[in-house]
Amino acid sequence: MKIGNSPDGSASPTKAEQRPAARKPDAAVTTDTVRQTASAPAPSAQVAISSAAQLAANAGPDDGSFDAAKVARITQAISEGKFTVNANAIADKLVANAQELLSARANKH
Structure with a gap:
């Protein structure tokens, strides 16, 4: 079962499904008019990427870290109700993070 889906199959509509259909532009509006009025917004925040995120981004899809057999074993264990969660391991990782x-x-200040 996917997160957010009810077991009876009646899922709530996604945000994309809830949005009204896009309105077609008026014929009088040209791409030149749009180019003149549209401008890129000024940056409003500084973003720093963590070392873990940089490693993940640089790893790429072919780094061999994906184990399809392991995913299949976990999926089967979940569907059979045999999957157990190691709460201590999760807690240790949360504390470390x-x-x-x-x-x-603290190093920034």
Whole structure:
């Protein structure tokens, strides 16, 4: 079962489905008019990419980290109700990530 889907199959519409259909532009509006009125917004925030995100971005799709057999085993275990979650491992990773974020923040100040 996917997250957000109800078991009875009646899923709520997605945001794209909820939006009204796009209105066709008026014939009087030309691409030159649009180019003149549209401009790129000024940057409003600075963004820093973490070292983990940089590693993930640089890894690419062919780095061999995807194990289809493992995914199949986990999928089967979930469908059979045999999948168990190691709460201690999850807690350890959350604490480690929080410590990394806090130390990175402390180094900035």
